[in-house]
Amino acid sequence: MRIEHDVSLRQKNTFGIEAKAESLVLFEQNTDAEIESLFQQVQHIPTLILGGGSNVVFTSATIPLVLQHSGQKIEVAKRDDNTVLVTADAGWDMDCLVQHCISNGWYGLENLSAIPGTVGASVVQNVGAYGVEAKDVVHSVDVVDLQCREVLHMTNAECQFGYRDSLFKHFPNRFFVLRVAFLLSTHFHPCLDYKALQTRFERRENSSISATEMRSEICNLRWSKLPRPEENGSAGSFFKNPVISKADFVALGSRFANIPGHEVDTMVKVPAAWLIEYCGWKGRSMGRAAVWPKQPLVIYNTGNCSGKEVRALAESIQQDVFNTFGIALQTEAMFV
Ligand SMILES: Cc1cc2nc3c(=O)[nH]c(=O)nc-3n(C[C@H](O)[C@H](O)[C@H](O)COP(=O)(O)OP(=O)(O)OC[C@H]3O[C@@H](n4cnc5c(N)ncnc54)[C@H](O)[C@@H]3O)c2cc1C
Known part of the structure; x- marks a missing residue:
């Protein structure tokens, strides 16, 4: 240390x-x-x-x-003909882990390609992209409880994963993730739940798609919409997609005919990007913070911007969305 x-x-x-x-x-x-x-x-x-x-x-x-x-240890804890249990230190770069697993023939993480950040945060945030979330492949997590000063081994269920959420997020800075065990498959089955991926691989048999091809397609999709961190500073999607009741969605539909949404269990998830764009924020700036022109969910640093400028822009967007739709947008990014 x-x-x-x-x-x-x-x-x-x-x-x-x-x-x-x-x-x-x-x-x-x-x-x-x-x-x-x-x-x-x-x-x-x-x-x-x-x-x-x-x-x-x-x-x-x-x-x-x-x-x-900053730990960088990775090991195979267990394997059989169909599955492999891979444990990685929290300090590993998540995308390096995805690449490493694909190279070794361990599958399940491909759709999480090119998400910036570490393995430790991937469970705190329950990162997700293109139809897969960390919770789908996390087996267990070792953490230090810094309040009770003990090491805990937590199963997937104990982590209480939700949409960009976990138990750890409810106790900020109390649980220090040490390592994560991922249960992966030794056979590649492409996850094509995301519509753009279905379109891309429309005429292909699943068995003809490789994990490397999937990874490369996901990277292309991602960087066609999002700013690359080395070129424009951002935190990716700044807001969560709000989840509202069906009754509220129907009521909104009578005022905003084109409002999109898709059902998640008994609720409806509404794309925050649509709400923000409707309020006219796409491409607009306030001070040195601005909304990414290709994806209004993203706030970016136009040059030497301060955290306070980011917060002021985020709050103005939240206010406008609330005044227009009565929906309180929650931030995915965390202010420190
Ligand atoms: C361009 C871009 C694209 C993105 N795309 C996506 C996407 O598609 N899907 C998605 O889900 N996210 C996306 N994100 C958000 C981000 O990549 C994830 O939230 C990621 O998990 C953050 O990882 P990090 O290591 O940078 O965490 P940090 O930003 O450093 O921290 C995030 C949170 O995790 C906690 N934390 C970090 N490490 C540990 C640890 N070892 N133990 C306990 N707590 C810890 C922190 O306290 C904090 O609460 C994107 C971000 C960018 C910049």
Whole structure:
């Protein structure tokens, strides 16, 4: 474990916003000795557990105590003819893990290709894209409960995954993810639930599609709509898609004839991008923060923008959407 002081976090968040960590604790290995030394060094819940910084917006100039996992261990815990249990340290880059698994013939993560960030955050956020969510492949998670000072092994069910949600999100910075076990298949079955993927592979037998081809198609789809973090700072989709009752959806439909939505159990999920675009925000800016012209769910940094400017723009969008539709948009990104 290493501890650094007065560390600039500008390179450690995809928005590229400046903030300073008074102390940055870099946790390197999931050993008993390192966990013991973590308990000695971190007496209270840290101000922030940071992964790759791709879903945070810094609004404070200084953050007292930042804890980050930088471990890079991966191993096969178990395998049989059909499945493989792969455990990866929380510090692994999620997209490197996807690539690594495909190269080894371990399948299930392909649709999560090119999501920025770490393995640890992928379970906190229950990341999802193109018809697959982390919860579909997570077997179990090892965490340190920094409040009770103990190590816990949690099953998929115990993580209480939901739409971009998990138990960990409800106790910010209390549970430090150490490693995640993914249950993957040794046979590739493409997941084509997402409409654009169905269209792309329309005339193909599933058995003729390879995981590498799927990954490359997903990367193309992703970067045709979203800003690449190395070119334009952002946190990806800034807002969650709201989920409303069927009755509310029908009522809205009588006022907004084209409002889209799809049923999820007894509720209806409405695309936040449509609501934001309807309110005229697509491509608009406020200060140095702006709405991405190709995808209105994304707020981006037009150059040297502050977290406060991002927050002001996000709040204006939320206000307009609420005034127009009576829907309170929730942010997916987290303000620190
Ligand atoms: C261009 C772009 C595209 C994106 N596309 C998608 C997408 O398609 N789908 C999607 O779901 N998300 C997407 N995101 C959002 C982001 O990639 C995910 O939320 C990702 O999981 C964040 O990972 P991170 O390591 O950067 O976490 P951070 O932003 O550093 O942290 C996110 C949260 O996780 C917590 N956390 C991080 N590491 C740990 C740990 N080891 N233990 C406990 N808590 C931890 C933090 O405290 C924080 O609450 C996108 C972001 C960008 C910039």
